[in-house]
Amino acid sequence: MTTQIRPYRVEIAQAAIDDLNERLDRTRWADTIDGADGEYGTAVSRVRRLAEYWRHGFDWRAFEARLNAHPQFLTEIDGQDIHFLHVTSETPNGTALLLTHGWPGSQAEYLDVVEPLTAAGFDLVIPAIPGYGFAGPTTSRGWNLHRTARAWVELMARLGYERYGAVGNDGGSMISPEVGRLDPEHVVGVHVTQLFSFPSGDPAEMADLTEDELKAVRTLQWFWENMGAFNQLQSQQPQTLAHALTDSPAGLLGWNIQLLPENLDDDFVLANVATYWFTGTAGSAIRFYREMALDQEKADGPTSVPTALAGSAHDFYGIRRFAERDHANIVRWNVYETPGHYTAHQAPEVLVDDVVEFFGSLG
Numbered sequence: 001m002t003t004q005i006r007p008y009r010v011e012i013a014q015a016a017i018d019d020l021n022e023r024l025d026r027t028r029w030a031d032t033i034d035g036a037d038g039e040y041g042t043a044v045s046r047v048r049r050l051a052e053y054w055r056h057g058f059d060w061r062a063f064e065a066r067l068n069a070h071p072q073f074l075t076e077i078d079g080q081d082i083h084f085l086h087v088t089s090e091t092p093n094g095t096a097l098l099l100t101h102g103w104p105g106s107q108a109e110y111l112d113v114v115e116p117l118t119a120a121g122f123d124l125v126i127p128a129i130p131g132y133g134f135a136g137p138t139t140s141r142g143w144n145l146h147r148t149a150r151a152w153v154e155l156m157a158r159l160g161y162e163r164y165g166a167v168g169n170d171g172g173s174m175i176s177p178e179v180g181r182l183d184p185e186h187v188v189g190v191h192v193t194q195l196f197s198f199p200s201g202d203p204a205e206m207a208d209l210t211e212d213e214l215k216a217v218r219t220l221q222w223f224w225e226n227m228g229a230f231n232q233l234q235s236q237q238p239q240t241l242a243h244a245l246t247d248s249p250a251g252l253l254g255w256n257i258q259l260l261p262e263n264l265d266d267d268f269v270l271a272n273v274a275t276y277w278f279t280g281t282a283g284s285a286i287r288f289y290r291e292m293a294l295d296q297e298k299a300d301g302p303t304s305v306p307t308a309l310a311g312s313a314h315d316f317y318g319i320r321r322f323a324e325r326d327h328a329n330i331v332r333w334n335v336y337e338t339p340g341h342y343t344a345h346q347a348p349e350v351l352v353d354d355v356v357e358f359f360g361s362l363g
Contacts, residue, residue: 003158008072008083010064010134018294020277020344024055027250038063042254044087050257050266058270058276060259066111074135075158077151080143083135084127085104087114091121095188095359096161098152098179102170103285105254105342106133108271109169113347113355125164127155128194129171133275133286138284144291145171149178153186162186165359169193169344171288172273177327189306189362193343193357195318195324203317205322230258234289242283245276254280263339264346299326306362308332310354311313313339332358 032044051322070085085107097117101109107126117124129148131138149315152175156164165188168176173192180190198220200206209217224231235239244251255275260269307330311317316333324330338347 002076004346005073005075005158007147008074008134010067010072012060012064015199019189020274022274023054023249024051027248029250029253035274037341040182041051046257046262047254047286050253050269053266054249054253054270059266060274063108063267063271063274067107071213072134075155077154077158078139078147079140079312080130080134082127082130082151082155083133084125085114086159087118087126088122089118089121089123091163091221094121094123095158096125096159096164097355098156098164098166098176099124099344100152100168100172100175101129101132102168103129103132103288104272104276105170106258106272106275108268108275108345109342113344113352116348116352117355118251120352120353122359123161125156125159125161127152129175129285131288132281133279134237135277137281137286138287142291143288144297145175145178146295146297149175149182152179155187155281156183156336163188163304164188165191165355166292167191167355170341177303179308179322180307181259181299181303184188184305187305189308190303191308191310191358193312193318194309195309195320195327195330197318197322197325199319199322209310211320212261213319213321219316221321227258230255231289234286236285238290239288240284245282245286246280249277252277256282257271259341262341268342268345293329302326302328306331308354308358309334310343310351310358311335312338312340312343312347314339332361 030044030235037043037045070087074081074083075108099110101107107128110126119121130143166176166179169347173194174196176192245255256273258268307327309318313335320333336350338350342344345350
């Protein structure tokens with residue numbers, strides 16, 4: 001294994017963009033029932049509108065330039081190339097932050113917080129989860145949250161950081177606490193937008209839930225009963241779906257935007273979807289769910305690193321009593337009136353302020 005860190009720039013070939021445009025032009029659209037568009041899944045009308053904008057309005061080169069404005073690198077860890085942005089502040093000996101996205105997001109989630117966080121004195125390391133984005137698909141079995149967390153610990157050590165914080169959203173909110181569990185000597189704190197701790201099934205756990213806790217349970221129940229099909233399919237047969245997602249940009253749009261809601265701007269939605277398209281990682285990204293389902297590794301007790309939640313009132317953010325079972329040192333629990341799941345993009349100032357206050361409180 002080499003520990004070399006190689007500079008990288010995003011440079012999608014024009015031929016790949018031309019191929020995308022031709023495929024969009026030849027889209028064979030799904031039918032829909034009059035008056036029921038969206039009731040059976042992702043609305044045809046939304047996919048058509050976004051596909052039209054992708055073809056004639058969205059500027060990939062502008063997004064590419066935005067990524068390339070920041071230093072990027074590749075390094076091999078555990079047999080897999082890892083792609084990451086590494087943006088340093090002008091503050092010497094400041095705390096580094098490791099920021100991890102989820103699915104169907106990407107590193108694009110965090111671009112709006114790069115400038116304010118570096119201005120606040122933080123170095124930033126923003127990797128793509130293996131199999132998501134510019135390092136290409138995963139090439140071996142077993143890339144789940146535990147293996148990813150171990151890779152992140154190695155990455156931060158390779159970069160020479162003795163002190164760092166782990167920040168995450170969505171899947172990153174599962175990976176980041178595991179980084180803290182694995183590397184408590186160097187991780188000073190974990191900051192996430194969700195804490196995914198759930199009832200064990202014991203009826204006694206539900207007996208004295210507060211109204212706020214019951215609301216969170218109902219939100220979670222609604223999500224799994226109405227939106228949870230993606231998880232089951234990706235956990236069981238990701239390869240079955242990968243054929244369509246890899247071959248059809250409209251198909252990729254239709255699948256991924258089920259969790260990129262309409263209150264997001266079109267450019268952000270397409271930056272994320274196009275990243276999967278151009279890197280050929282739609283299939284390997286959803287394979288992560290199968291790897292999670294097969295994962296037999298269990299936590300040995302709760303995490304101990306100081307942990308902060310900055311949730312959105314319009315998203316599932318967690319249930320504190322269950323979170324405290326899994327995380328023994330929750331020191332901050334804030335829920336904000338922000339638009340939803342992608343706080344770093346939808347309300348970057350809220351996330352930045354909470355991150356700065358949390359890590360500032362740790363000394």
